[in-house]
């Protein structure tokens with residue numbers, strides 16, 4: 001696709017997208033849909049083939065994918081992989097063109113995000129961390145919430161690139177603050193879901209009807225998102241996974257990944273988070289019992305000894 005403006009044809013910006021998995025592929029498709037030229041790389045031949053079918057241009061290594069790109073976006077599983085993709089001999093830093101904007105949307109630990117952003121700055125690149133919430137559904141619909149860490153200038157450059165994939169884009173401050181916002185939010189979510197589940201389990205043990213307790217708490221000081229938008233008992237909230245046999249939604253294994261990142265941040269920052277630590281312990285036990293694929297609201301059944 002190209003645009004015609006004042007008598008000359010302007011090629012749209014070229015974006016290199018590294019990591020075309022469950023999240024990356026639909027995100028890249030939304031960029032293609034917005035008129036960007038998108039080059040892609042993934043270790044998986046299947047992911048590259050699906051990207052190619054969607055009219056993306058596939059490459060067989062990182063270096064070739066990023067060489068001509070104005071913007072590089074990564075959507076990868078872990079901090080170690082992100083570090084390798086940026087800093088490796090055939091990586092982004094060694095091959096991206098001068099002035100390219102680098103955006104890491106993977107969910108990784110704050111320390112690695114800051115270390116990679118510092119290395120990027122030393123090489124003369126602007127970089128933001130831009131992790132997302134919204135899951136695979138949000139990635140497909142282009143309604144992800146982006147939490148962005150980096151300078152005001154880098155945030156301004158990143159915003160129009162993120163827009164076709166986003167419902168909301170928030171500048172959270174310096175490098176690493178996007179990841180910080182993501183892990184703090186998800187630690188809070190884990191704690192609140194466990195709290196709501198414990199309250200329902202105690203209510204049941206005392207003979208209290210689920211709907212009656214929901215009607216009381218959702219209009220009282222116990223009100224929160226885990227109760228009113230994602231209620232862990234079947235019935236009160238039609239769209240919650242509890243009404244669909246606890247199919248994700250947001251799988252326990254993914255919640256646990258984020259909780260482990262939160263606990264890493266606790267270790268390196270020295271913050272006092274006893275409830276977060278307990279939540280990580282509970283979700284670890286649920287995952288160890290073989291329920292990593294169950295929605296995280298299934299913790300209600302796990303706590304009741306029924307899962």
Ligand code: NAD
Nearest residue numbers: 019020021022023024042043044075076077106107135136
């Ligand atoms: P995924 O496993 O489906 O995709 C990751 C992709 O990265 C895979 O296709 C894999 O082949 C590729 N990859 C791995 N190492 C690579 C390398 N060295 N070079 C190139 N490609 C490589 O995972 P996902 O669900 O798409 O998640 C991606 C990131 O988004 C993770 O950090 C995850 O925590 C985060 N996230 C996921 C969700 C979700 O609901 N799935 C929600 C929010 C955030």
